[in-house]
Amino acid sequence: MALRDLKPVARNAEGAALVAGVLKQRFGERFQTGQAIREQHAHTTTYIPVQAPDGVVFPETAEEVQEVVKLCAQHRVPVIAFGTGTSLEGHVNAPGGGISLDTSRMNRVLAVHAEDLDVVVEPGVTREGLNTHLRDTGLFFPIDPGANASLGGMAATRASGTNAVRYGTMRENVLSLSAVLADGSLISTGKRAKKSSAGYDLTRLIVGSEGTLGIITALTLKLYGIPQAIAGGVCPFPSVDAACQAVIATIQMGIPVARIELVNALQMRALKTYSKLDYPESPCLFLEFHGSDSGVAEQSELFGEIAAEYGGGPFQWTKVAEERARLWKARHDAYWASMTLRPGAKGLSTDVCVPISRLAECIAETEADIAEMSLIAPIVGHVGDGNFHVLVLMDPDSRAEIESTERFVERLNMRAIAMDGTCTGEHGIGQGKMGFIEHELGHGVDVMRAVKAALDPLGILNPGKIF
Amino acid sequence: MALRDLKPVARNAEGAALVAGVLKQRFGERFQTGQAIREQHAHTTTYIPVQAPDGVVFPETAEEVQEVVKLCAQHRVPVIAFGTGTSLEGHVNAPGGGISLDTSRMNRVLAVHAEDLDVVVEPGVTREGLNTHLRDTGLFFPIDPGANASLGGMAATRASGTNAVRYGTMRENVLSLSAVLADGSLISTGKRAKKSSAGYDLTRLIVGSEGTLGIITALTLKLYGIPQAIAGGVCPFPSVDAACQAVIATIQMGIPVARIELVNALQMRALKTYSKLDYPESPCLFLEFHGSDSGVAEQSELFGEIAAEYGGGPFQWTKVAEERARLWKARHDAYWASMTLRPGAKGLSTDVCVPISRLAECIAETEADIAEMSLIAPIVGHVGDGNFHVLVLMDPDSRAEIESTERFVERLNMRAIAMDGTCTGEHGIGQGKMGFIEHELGHGVDVMRAVKAALDPLGILNPGKIF
Numbered sequence: 001m002a003l004r005d006l007k008p009v010a011r012n013a014e015g016a017a018l019v020a021g022v023l024k025q026r027f028g029e030r031f032q033t034g035q036a037i038r039e040q041h042a043h044t045t046t047y048i049p050v051q052a053p054d055g056v057v058f059p060e061t062a063e064e065v066q067e068v069v070k071l072c073a074q075h076r077v078p079v080i081a082f083g084t085g086t087s088l089e090g091h092v093n094a095p096g097g098g099i100s101l102d103t104s105r106m107n108r109v110l111a112v113h114a115e116d117l118d119v120v121v122e123p124g125v126t127r128e129g130l131n132t133h134l135r136d137t138g139l140f141f142p143i144d145p146g147a148n149a150s151l152g153g154m155a156a157t158r159a160s161g162t163n164a165v166r167y168g169t170m171r172e173n174v175l176s177l178s179a180v181l182a183d184g185s186l187i188s189t190g191k192r193a194k195k196s197s198a199g200y201d202l203t204r205l206i207v208g209s210e211g212t213l214g215i216i217t218a219l220t221l222k223l224y225g226i227p228q229a230i231a232g233g234v235c236p237f238p239s240v241d242a243a244c245q246a247v248i249a250t251i252q253m254g255i256p257v258a259r260i261e262l263v264n265a266l267q268m269r270a271l272k273t274y275s276k277l278d279y280p281e282s283p284c285l286f287l288e289f290h291g292s293d294s295g296v297a298e299q300s301e302l303f304g305e306i307a308a309e310y311g312g313g314p315f316q317w318t319k320v321a322e323e324r325a326r327l328w329k330a331r332h333d334a335y336w337a338s339m340t341l342r343p344g345a346k347g348l349s350t351d352v353c354v355p356i357s358r359l360a361e362c363i364a365e366t367e368a369d370i371a372e373m374s375l376i377a378p379i380v381g382h383v384g385d386g387n388f389h390v391l392v393l394m395d396p397d398s399r400a401e402i403e404s405t406e407r408f409v410e411r412l413n414m415r416a417i418a419m420d421g422t423c424t425g426e427h428g429i430g431q432g433k434m435g436f437i438e439h440e441l442g443h444g445v446d447v448m449r450a451v452k453a454a455l456d457p458l459g460i461l462n463p464g465k466i467f
Numbered sequence: 468m469a470l471r472d473l474k475p476v477a478r479n480a481e482g483a484a485l486v487a488g489v490l491k492q493r494f495g496e497r498f499q500t501g502q503a504i505r506e507q508h509a510h511t512t513t514y515i516p517v518q519a520p521d522g523v524v525f526p527e528t529a530e531e532v533q534e535v536v537k538l539c540a541q542h543r544v545p546v547i548a549f550g551t552g553t554s555l556e557g558h559v560n561a562p563g564g565g566i567s568l569d570t571s572r573m574n575r576v577l578a579v580h581a582e583d584l585d586v587v588v589e590p591g592v593t594r595e596g597l598n599t600h601l602r603d604t605g606l607f608f609p610i611d612p613g614a615n616a617s618l619g620g621m622a623a624t625r626a627s628g629t630n631a632v633r634y635g636t637m638r639e640n641v642l643s644l645s646a647v648l649a650d651g652s653l654i655s656t657g658k659r660a661k662k663s664s665a666g667y668d669l670t671r672l673i674v675g676s677e678g679t680l681g682i683i684t685a686l687t688l689k690l691y692g693i694p695q696a697i698a699g700g701v702c703p704f705p706s707v708d709a710a711c712q713a714v715i716a717t718i719q720m721g722i723p724v725a726r727i728e729l730v731n732a733l734q735m736r737a738l739k740t741y742s743k744l745d746y747p748e749s750p751c752l753f754l755e756f757h758g759s760d761s762g763v764a765e766q767s768e769l770f771g772e773i774a775a776e777y778g779g780g781p782f783q784w785t786k787v788a789e790e791r792a793r794l795w796k797a798r799h800d801a802y803w804a805s806m807t808l809r810p811g812a813k814g815l816s817t818d819v820c821v822p823i824s825r826l827a828e829c830i831a832e833t834e835a836d837i838a839e840m841s842l843i844a845p846i847v848g849h850v851g852d853g854n855f856h857v858l859v860l861m862d863p864d865s866r867a868e869i870e871s872t873e874r875f876v877e878r879l880n881m882r883a884i885a886m887d888g889t890c891t892g893e894h895g896i897g898q899g900k901m902g903f904i905e906h907e908l909g910h911g912v913d914v915m916r917a918v919k920a921a922l923d924p925l926g927i928l929n930p931g932k933i934f
Contacts, residue, residue, distance in 0.1 A: 115715050115824035116853075138719075158664040169662050171671075172639055187911045193820040194852040195636050196889035197625040197675055198904050199896055199933050200915045204638075204671035208664055225721040248582050252605075254692040254758075256723070295762060353660040357582035385661040386583075422663035429666055437665050444654045447922065448667045454921035455914065466666050 006048070006431050009096030009464040015075035016054040016097050022071055023057055023099070030058040030105075041082050041100040043093040046348045047396045048431060053080060053094035060105045062178060062186055062217035069215065070184030072099055072460055080462050081211040083153025084126065086145075088349050089430030091157065091210055095464040101215060103152050109133045110218065117223045118175055118192055123152020123216045130221075139223040142167040145426065146332060152216045157428040158208030162331070165251075165384030166258040166290065169426065173222045176203050179214030182456035192220055205451070210428055211462040213455050227290035231300045232259070232324040233317030235307045240264060240283045240367070242310040244360035247285070247383045249306045251356065255299050259288035260384040261331055264367070267338065267378035274337030275330035285383070286331050287317070288324070331380075338378045338391050345376070345393035350409050350432075352416035353387040353425025362419055363388060366412055373404055387425035414439065429466045437467060473515070473898050476563030476931040482542035483521040483564050489538055490524055490566070497525040497572075508549050508567040510560040513815050514863045515898060520547060520561035527572045529645060529653055529684035536682065537651035539566055539927055547929050548678040550620025551593065553612075555816050556897030558624065558677055562931040568682060570619050576600045577685065584690045585642055585659055590619020590683045597688075606690040609634040612893065613799060619683045624895040625675030629798070632718075632851030633725040633757065636893065640689045643670050646681030649923035659687055672918070677895055678929040680922050694757035698767045699726070699791040700784030702774045707731060707750045707834070709777040711827035714752070714850045716773045718823065722766050726755035727851040728798055731834070734805065734845035741804030742797035752850070753798050754784070755791070798847075805845045805858050812843070812860040817876050817899075819883035820854040820892030829886055830855060833879055840871055854892035881906065896933045904934060 023031040032038075038052040054077075059065045072079045078098025085092055094100065106122035109130065113119065114137050121130060128148045130141050145154060145161040153159075155177065160169035167173065176190030189202035206214050237243035243262055250257055262285055263271065269281045287303060289296040296319065304315040318324060330337075339347060354362045363379060370377045370390075381388025392408060394401040413423040413436045423429075423436035438445050445467050452459075452467075490498040499505075505519040521544075526532045539546045545565025552559055561567065573589035576597065580586065581604050588597060595615045597608050612621060612628040620626075622644065627636035634640065643657030656669035673681050704710035710729055717724055729752055730738065736748045752774075756766040763786065771782040785791060797804075806814060821829045830846060837844045837857075848855030859875060861868040880890040880903045890896075890903035905912050912934050919926075919934075 113822065113824060115719070116822040117718065118822070158662075158668075160662060164662060168639070171662070171668065172635070181914070185910055187914055188909065189911055191884065191889055191907065192822045192887040193854075193883075193889040193892060194823070195625075195627060195631060195638070195820055195854065195892050197891045197893050197895040198889050198900070198907055199675070199912065200680075200918060201625075201638065201668075201671040201675050202908075202911050202914055204668040205918075208666070208668050213667075225719055227721060251584065252582070252692055254694060292765060294765065298759060298761065353662055355580065355583040355585070355659045356661070357580065387660075387662060416660075417658065420659045422658055422660040422665050424664045425660060425662050426664050428664040433665070440658065440665055441669075442655065443652055444656055444669050445666065447648070447654055447669055450921045451667060451672075451918055454917045 006095065007434060007464045011097050012076055015077045019071055019075050019077045019099060020055045023055060023068070027057055032056045041085065041092060041102065043090040044085060045088050047346055047402060048090040048093065051093040051095045053100040054097045056100040056102050058102050058105045062180065065101065065180045065215055065217050066184045066186055068099065068101055069180050069182065073182060073184060073458060076458055076460060078460050078463050079215065081156065081215045083123065083150030084148065086147035086149045087153065087157055087430060088427045089432035091428060091430040091465060093431060103150060106217065112137060113192070114139060116192060118220055119223055120218060120220050121151055122218055123150060125151050127151060127154065134223070138226055140226050141221055142224055143170060143173055151219055151221065155207050155216055155219055156209065156211050158426070160426045162259045162261055162382055164382060165260055166256060167224065170207055171204060174203055174207050175220040175222055177206055177216050177220065178218040179206050179216050181214045182458065182461050186217065210430065210465050212452060212465055213461065229293040229296045229319060230288060230290055230324065231296035231317050231319045232288040232327060233300070233315055234279055234327060235285045235287065235312050235315040236280045237283045237285065237310065237312040240363050241360040242312055243283045243285050244383065246307050246310045246312055248356055250303055251384060255302055257287060257384060258290040259286065261286040262381040262383040262388065263334070264379040267334060267380055270337040270341050270378060271330050271334065274340055275333055277330050286327060334380050335391065338393065341378065342376050342393040346396040348392045348394060348405055349389055350412065351387060351389045351425050351427045352412055352421060352423060353385060354416050354419045354421030356386040358419040358421065359383060359386050362415060365415060366390060369408055369411055373408055375408060385425065386421065431465060434467065473562065474901060474931045478564050479543055482544045486538055486542050486544045486566060487522045490522060494524055499523045508552065508559065508569065510557040511552060512555050514813055514869060515557040515560065518560040518562045520567040521564045523567040523569050525569050525572045529647065532568065532647045532682055532684055533651045533653055535566065535568055536647050536649065540649060540651060540925060543925055543927060545927050545930050546682065548623065548682045550590065550617030551615065553614035553616045554620065554624055554897060555894045556899035558895060558897040558932060560898060570617060573684065579604060581606060583659060585687055586690055587685060587687050588618055589685055590617060592618050594618060594621065601690070605693055607693050608688055608690055610637060610640055618686055618688065622674050622683055622686055623676065623678050625893070627893045629726045629728055629849055631849060632727055633723060634691065637674055638671060641670055641674050642687040642689055644673055644683050644687065645685040646673050646683050648681045649925065649928050653684065677897065677932055679919060679932055680928065696760045696763045696786060697755060697757055697791065698763035698784050698786045699755040699794060700767070700782055701746055701794060702752045702754065702779050702782040703747045704750050704752065704777065704779040707830050708827040709779055710750045710752050711850065713774050713777045713779055715823055717770055718851060722769055724754060724851060725757040726753065728753040729848040729850040729855065730801070731846040734801060734847055737804040737808050737845060738797050738801065741807055742800055744797050753794060801847050802858065805860065808845065809843050809860040813863040815859045815861060815872055816856055817879065818854060818856045818892050818894045819879055819888060819890060820852060821883050821886045821888030823853040825886040825888065826850060826853050829882060832882055833857060836875055836878055840875055842875060852892065853888065898932060901934065
């Protein structure tokens with residue numbers, strides 16, 4: 001699907017040249033056109049071809065973002081917002097050229113409101129940067145997509161990650177935001193109240209819009225108190241199905257698990273070698289519990305009992321920070337561990353999300369596909385949400401392997417949709433998943449197009465993405 | 468302000484007569500034009516004047532909703548979706564006449580997915596109806612705006628209530644929905660996956676749009692396991708400020724309180740008489756904790772310690788269901804209790820929401836206003852979210868009282884906005900709050916208008932509301 005469906009966008013070379021001239025004069029060293037930097041600002045994280053912008057600008061204020069967008073609107077030149085470039089579906093590619101708007105210099109934490117459990121940041125602040133900034137407050141921002149992504153990028157792609165099961169996704173954790181629209185005007189989508197019924201939910205309209213409706217210039221995010229106690233551990237299961245049944249029972253009992261991650265047998269093999277973990281090469285759940293000292297102990301014991309009911313265990317858990325850190329480092333290193341399964345390969349990471357009742361079946365059919373197609377493709381999943389990732393290790397120079405990977409991805413996505421799920425739980429549509437969104441949402445995509453046409457009639461904001 | 472700002476909408480009497488003729492023929496007894504039923508389908512819950520529709524239709528399927536909307540679109544006649552009519556800001560009024568589309572016959576629970584903790588319902592199912600349906604499953608739907616509202620109406624107004632602090636609002640609890648758009652087409656905004664990054668968040672675009680973008684025909688809602696144990700109680704405080712400080716500390720410590728409601732001194736006086744509660748006539752917090760047996764005990768003890776630190780207490784709590792039920796019945800009867808403070812008066816209920824750090828100050832200034840303006844106006848609040856309600860008891864036949872009430876409401880709303888809050892936490896804009904949304908969101912309201920124009924170019928869906 002991915003390669004076949006890259007949507008062409010007409011180039012406006014003359015306009016781009018005019019814009020580049022003005023930007024050079026206006027921004028000096030903060031506007032770059034060298035090939036290396038342009039290519040770094042295109043898609044670099046999978047085999048989707050690099051489509052570089054014509055130049056990269058580094059604004060420092062919302063007013064500068066407005067200036068750039070107005071200039072580009074005037075000359076009908078695309079503007080592509082760029083955070084850290086860790087998106088996985090070609091979101092930052094420039095199929096019609098244009099200007100990459102790099103937010104990395106907009107990286108100030110503008111205000112921490114400890115009493116209100118919120119923080120106001122510029123879009124270029126990264127999640128690790130934010131948590132470092134917060135280190136003396138007793139508060140933290142939980143959303144963790146793995147990469148040290150920018151918060152603007154995370155909002156734009158509706159990112160989530162391992163602890164979404166407890167804390168939600170960017171959808172739930174952006175209180176409000178400011179954004180520059182396609183005409184260069186600046187809007188604020190709300191104040192700092194925890195909830196509001198004042199008109200359309202513009203915050204959620206921009207979150208997940210992948211830079212196609214507006215460029216985020218500030219975000220108000222929810223914060224959480226660092227829990228008094230954290231417990232975590234690993235629990236092996238005889239099968240993916242048994243692990244999924246245990247997850248369902250855990251969620252149904254209302255155990256407020258903070259993380260519940262599935263690692264399949266192949267991925268465990270990679271982790272054992274790479275991270276020197278001493279667990280069986282069978283499907284495992286990695287868990288974490290947040291709460292009071294007695295609370296996390298109670299939750300851990302309860303989960304251990306549930307696991308045993310489904311033939312899993314022993315569930316070894318600990319409150320010792322160093323031991324937990326080692327486990328979660330291993331989980332976060334899953335990508336690098338996987339790469340050792342096929343040195344020299346390129347990894348294509350794809351994600352789907354299904355109702356949790358269909359998860360075991362969906363993973364089983366996917367593992368069968370992997371075996372039948374002779375792919376090397378470990379699976380990890382945020383299974384509390386029914387979300388899982390497959391990392392296909394392939395030779396990027398082999399047309400045959402790309403084609404079989406695409407066939408596999410297509411089958412996986414159509415399977416998830418057929419199971420009342422979605423073609424992407426957290427990676428977004430970008431260029432890579434454009435072939436699937438119509439299958440999933442039908443006429444709903446026309447509504448998206450109508451909103452896009454109303455807010456960006458010239459189509460200059462990140463064209464060639466989503467639909 | 469409410470009276471001053473009721474937006475006129477041009478009537479299309481000829482079109483309405485044509486539509487009524489066709490609907491009578493098509494729907495027979497399921498289309499009504501009697502004055503009483505028309506007036507019941509207009510705004511009846513405050514002093515905003517009744518603006519009745521030209522007729523009321525009772526569709527039973529999404530296809531019938533499509534038929535009605537297509538017919539109205541053809542003749543440019545307004546369609547106003549109607550649930551149970553418990554909204555408080557004139558949402559269901561028909562300032563330009565037109566057809567009230569009553570969803571009460573679309574009241575089937577279509578599917579309960581216990582393993583996935585979700586349920587699919589038609590819009591006319593009420594929240595009590597849903598929970599009765601679920602009674603043997605061990606699951607419940609928590610959102611409780613007080614009235615036994617329809618779930619379609621609750622979604623359309625982004626309702627919440629006492630336990631939003633723990634479970635979120637309709638924003639967080641609608642997984643996806645189906646809606647008939649202004650052209651009569653039907654969309655589905657998503658599948659049943661817990662999370663998705665597939666394009667624009669159409670679910671959140673429709674939730675809170677007050678029937679102006681589409682008419683909801685089905686909803687997939689999140690469910691929760693009924694907690695193993697529930698504890699609750701009442702805690703008096705020497706002042707609203709002390710109570711608010713205790714709330715802030717409770718939230719900051721991450722105690723997962725399920726309900727934390729402020730009742731001010733005047734409201735306590737009314738409750739003591741009406742509900743025979745034996746507490747001092749001082750500001751009180753009503754609390755509820757959900758969890759395991761030991762968990763709720765731990766949370767209750769912890770809260771008691773926090774309350775004592777701020778001069779509050781004693782915190783009397785219980786796990787006995789009957790005693791808790793009595794407390795919460797009293798809290799839910801606050802409206803009726805208040806009415807005894809001024810027999811014969813009409814109550815105007817208004818709500819605002821501010822960052823919790825500003826809550827004590829906002830309530831103090833509001834109480835000062837009430838005293839200075841000699842109003843009788845008790846206050847209750849979902850203070851964990853910074854949200855509170857003032858019920859102004861006034862003589863609806865007194866122009867002077869209406870004017871002073873409007874002045875009070877205006878001052879309250881502008882105060883909340885100035886404190887970085889919102890003019891409505893959960894009631895919505897409707898007709899009553901149209902004067903404030905521009906103050907709160909500025910150019911953002913133009914974006915809402917652009918979306919509205921794109922999706923409803925003829926302006927037939929609930930005209931004269933929001934902006």
